[in-house]
Amino acid sequence: MKLLLFTILVSWASAQKCPGIFFNYRCYEIEIIKEGIxxxxxxxxxxxxxxxxxxxxQIARTPSRALGFFNIDDESAGVIDGIRNATAVTIDKRRNRIYVGGSDGLFFLHQNKVPEKLPxxxxxxxxxxKDVVYFVNRRRQAYKFDYGNVTPLQETNGEAVDKLIVDDDNNIxxxxxxxxxxxxxxxxxxxxxxxYIVDVLTTDYLYKPYVCATSGVYVYNKYKYALDKVANIYDLRELTFTKQGEPIYAVVDNIVKLNYNPIPYIP
Structure with a gap:
């Protein structure tokens, strides 16, 4: 598995004439921060x-899905219990609140990582x-949760939804x-x-929208109403960003962080 991941990373790097990964017009060094997930x-x-x-x-446990955490500073890691079949997670950055979704509904984490059920x-x-919690249920229906009130997402009413994001220009x-x-x-x-055949939707810290497809990673251009390609990275399972814009993504069974390397790009 490590050999496969190394081969993938090298192919991405050589395609862009960058000693690491070329992402969004910048060159990044590759750091595998967690393996075997x-x-x-x-x-x-x-x-x-x-x-x-x-x-x-969690293959050996029933229910199988769980919420995990990994601290980049001290490399501490663990599993947070109390949420049956935890499948979804998001963050309210302003209030520093982690929301988690599972088979029994919506939860948030206290500072000691203890989950509390929401209505x-x-x-x-x-x-x-983004401003409120958006969620998709197993029936592929989209809703908003806003200060205790649950309402259907009118913009997608009648449409089957698998996942969604809201960007910096109020596009869903x-x-x-x-x-x-x-x-x-x-x-x-x-x-x-x-x-586009899409695997992942996400936004950066400023809600700039990114789309991970089978043909690479794209950013939605609100001026052209089109997708601009920003990386030749494929088969991503998930993607998130630090406040400084450094990508962190899941590929195969590893979590990879890209650290900015300020070298000039050679076209």
Whole structure:
């Protein structure tokens, strides 16, 4: 497995004439920070304590899905119990609050990483936070949770949703059967980007939207209403960013961090 990952990383680097990974017009050094994590579902980074939170499969346990954490500073790691089939995780950066979704609904983590149940009783498979909590349930329906109130997401009403994000221009980007769609908040005019086969949707610290597809990593260009390619990286399971814009992603069964290397790009 390590040989396979090394081969993938080298092929990405050589394709861009960069000794590491070329991402978003910058060259980065590769650091594998965690290995042997099975099937990561969602991944977020908390800059307040330099800790990654991720949901993953525990093959030897039932229920199998769990919430894990890894601190980049001291390399401490563990599993947070109390959430059955934890599948989704997101973060309210301003309030420093981690939200987790599972078979029994929505939870948030106290500072000591103890989960507390919120008044959402649904089987949650995907989460995103921007001003409010957005969630997708196992029936592929999208909702908002805002200060105790649960309401259907009107912009996607009637559409099957697998995962979604909200960007810095109030666009909702969502995936349906690995196809990408986009709708402006407050409207019902859904646009398609069907030529992309999508695995991951995410945003950076400023809610700039990124799309991980089978053909590479793209950023949504709100001026051209199109996707601009920013990296030749494939088969990502999840992607998140530090406050400084450094990518952290899951590939195969590893978590990789890209550290900025200020060398000039050679085209």
């Amino acid at each position: 099975s099937n990561i579902h969602q991944l977020v980074f908390n800059d307040n304590d330099n800790t990654l939170y991720f949901t993953f499969d 959402v009783n649904d089987n949650i498979i995907n989460l995103f936070f 980007l969502f995936v349906q059967n690995r196809k990408l769609f986009r709708v402006k908040i407050g409207t019902r005019a859904i646009n398609t980007h069907e030529r």
